[in-house]
Amino acid sequence: MSQVLRPRRVGVFGGAFDPPHQAHVALARAALAQLGLDELRIFPTGDAWHKTRRLSAASDRLAMARLAFEGLPGAVVDERELSREGPSYTIDTLEALAAEAPGAEFVLLMGGDQWAAFTGWHRWQDIATRARLCVLARPGSAEALPAGLAPPLQLVLPPMDVSATALREALADGHLSPEEQARLLPEAVARYISTHGLYGHPQPGLTAPHA
Ligand code: ATP
Secondary structure, eight states: OOOOOOOOOOEEEEEEOSSOOHHHHHHHHHHHHHSSEEEEEEEEEETTOOOOOOOOOOOHHHHHHHHHHSSSTEEEOOGGGOOOSBOOOOOHHHHHHHHHSTTTTEEEEEEEEHHGGGGSTTTTHHHHHHHHEEOOOOSSSSSOOOOOOOOOOOOOOOOOOOOHHHHHHHHTTOOOOOHHHHSOHHHHHHHHHHHHGGOOOOOOTTTOOOO
């Protein structure tokens, strides 16, 4: 019986993951389940050229990404963008992956906010040639198809109103209830944030200094 061999299909998912939250994990899980991926590579960004604020330490974001995605078979956290000098450009990562796996197909995953801004990405036409794009709609982000791009693949998943920015703010303000925390953050990530006192989150066991 002849066997049809198809190219290896690799998902590529980059982000600041500052911190990684449940929408990231849901997106990764849906991509693995719905796109026939052989592997999903997850890239915490180094110097995120499109973010104006300073990111948390690379070591913390890497550790949290590993904790967030460790339960997903086929997901691999790849740290190469963290050690790259200069801005983290997706095209550099795609070219490196293509050189390592000739013949592989790549699917680049992103949320609707990134899709809406995609034609501002460095060498976006080359990215669109190298990879199929797959978008998860995000509440509040535009749905329009940027000119010159084919419609992307879409994941079947209800939109999730969660962002790392809102989480950082809620953690800093101490406004994140245990229920909200459990809903929005993977448990191991919440524990890491608490243990390491990230985002202004009070560290357990620390008492206020005496005046
Ligand atoms: P921040 O609020 O700090 O900008 P973020 O929540 O957007 O962070 P990132 O790490 O920047 O998180 O996102 C990585 C990828 O995940 C991006 O492609 C982003 O669009 C996507 N993403 C993040 N949150 C969602 C969400 N709620 N729905 C769909 N996609 C999302």
